[in-house]
Amino acid sequence: MNRALGLAAIALLGSITIVGALYPGAAHARAVLGATHPDGVALYGKHCASCHGRDGKGIPSFRAEGEPDFTDPGFQRSRSDQQLAAAIANGKGSVMPGFKDNLSDAEVGAMVGRVRAFGRKKAK
Numbered sequence: 001m002n003r004a005l006g007l008a009a010i011a012l013l014g015s016i017t018i019v020g021a022l023y024p025g026a027a028h029a030r031a032v033l034g035a036t037h038p039d040g041v042a043l044y045g046k047h048c049a050s051c052h053g054r055d056g057k058g059i060p061s062f063r064a065e066g067e068p069d070f071t072d073p074g075f076q077r078s079r080s081d082q083q084l085a086a087a088i089a090n091g092k093g094s095v096m097p098g099f100k101d102n103l104s105d106a107e108v109g110a111m112v113g114r115v116r117a118f119g120r121k122k123a124k
């Protein structure tokens with residue numbers, strides 16, 4: 001991806017996240033987890049995009065380890081917000097690290113919102 005396109009994608013994802021915050025699912029995640037961290041896009045870029053891709057679709061070598069495609073509606077339906085939060089906090093399988101030592105509860109909640117936003121992008 002060229003740089004201009006990358007920046008445009010980041011700007012687009014940012015606006016989707018703001019729209020996403022209005023959806024009931026995101027509100028639910030915030031209510032459950034007390035998440036108010038505004039900077040989910042930056043945190044995702046820092047901690048998650050190297051494995052899950054900036055577009056949330058994953059990266060072939062990690063997909064081979066069972067990494068889900070966050071834009072897949074089937075994946076989105078198959079997990080509750082609590083399940084996503086638990087995987088992000090505690091890790092999953094042999095590759096996905098747990099982030100509870102590096103992210104606050106609010107930040108984990110913001111990451112759940114970020115993962116959900118990838119699903120809404122496609123469903124729109």
Ligand code: HEC
Pocket residue numbers: 044047048049050051052062065066067068079083084087088092093094095096097099111112115
């Ligand atoms: C070192 C690579 C790596 C990093 C960094 C990483 N992940 Fe993952 N992630 C994976 C892999 C691989 C899986 C599949 C794990 C499995 O199902 O065994 C996964 C699975 C997941 C799942 C699905 C859990 C489920 O219920 O099946 C979520 C949600 C997730 N990651 C979110 C994140 C978020 C948010 C971050 C950043 C805070 C992150 N990941 C960072 C590799 C990574």
